[in-house]
Amino acid sequence: FSSEGEKDSASFAQETGEFVANLVGRDLAEKMNRTSVNAPRGVNEFVYADLAMAPSRLVAPPRVAAAPAALECRVTEVFRPKALDGSPTRAVIVAGEVVGVHIDDAFLTDGLFDITKAGNVARLGYMDYASVDEVFSMRRPRWDKD
Numbered sequence: 687f688s689s690e691g692e693k694d695s696a697s698f699a700q701e702t703g704e705f706v707a708n709l710v711g712r713d714l715a716e717k718m719n720r721t722s723v724n725a726p727r728g729v730n731e732f733v734y735a736d737l738a739m740a741p742s743r744l745v746a747p748p749r750v751a752a753a754p755a756a757l758e759c760r761v762t763e764v765f766r767p768k769a770l771d772g773s774p775t776r777a778v779i780v781a782g783e784v785v786g787v788h789i790d791d792a793f794l795t796d797g798l799f800d801i802t803k804a805g806n807v808a809r810l811g812y813m814d815y816a817s818v819d820e821v822f823s824m825r826r827p828r829w830d831k832d
Contacts, residue, residue, distance in 0.1 A: 689778045694727055696764070696778040703761045704745035705782060708753040711805035712817045718807065719815075744786040754793040754804035758786030 687707060689696040699705040710718045720735035732739050732748070740751035742758045749756035759782030767777050793804045806818045 687780055689780070691724075691776045692778060693722075694725075694729075694731070696780055697727075698747070699761050699780045699782070700764045702746060704747055705759050705761065705780065706742055706745065706747045706749045707757040707759060707782075708750040709755040709757070709801075709804065709806050710750065710753050712807060713805070714750070714752060715807045715815060715817070740788075742786065742788075749788060753788075754790050754806075755799055756788045757784045758788075759783060760785050 687695070687705070695705065708718075714737075717735045717737050721731040721737070723729075723731070723734060725731065725734060731737075732750075738751040739748035742749050742756075745758045745760065749758070761780060761782045763781040765779040765781065767775050767779065769775055789799050793800055795803060801818050802821050804818075808816050808818070810816055
C-alpha cells in the first residue's frame with residue numbers, strides 16, 4: 687500500500703513489521719474513506735470510522751470484521767520515492783508478503799474469491815474511486831506458442 691505522507695498505517699507497519707490489507711466493497715467505501723483522516727497519532731481509526739474490528743490469526747493488527755476479504759501481511763520493504771532532482775517526497779510505499787487470508791464464504795464462487803460479488807473498491811487518485819462490477823479474463827501470450 688502507499689501513503690501520501692507518514693500516516694499511522696505506514697509508520698505502524700514499519701515499526702511492527704506487520705499490517706492487514708482489507709478488501710472492501712462499495713458498502714464500506716465511506717467508512718474506509720474515513721480511515722484516511724489526518725488524525726493525530728494514536729487515534730483509533732476503527733472507532734472514528736465506526737468499523738468493527740476482528741482479530742487476525744498470524745499478525746497483531748486487527749482486520750475489518752465486515753470486509754469481504756483481508757490479507758495478513760509481514761513487511762518486506764518500506765520505500766520512500768525521490769523526486770527527479772533526488773529530493774525526498776512525502777510518499778511512502780509499504781510492501782509485504784501475505785501470510786494469512788480471511789475470506790467471507792459469502793464472496794466465494796466455485797471456491798475462489800469473487801471480486802465482482804464483493805464489489806472491491808480501488809482508489810484511483812484525487813477523490814476518485816472505482817468499484818468492480820465486471821471481470822474478464824485474457825490468456826497471456828507466449829512468445830514460443832503464438
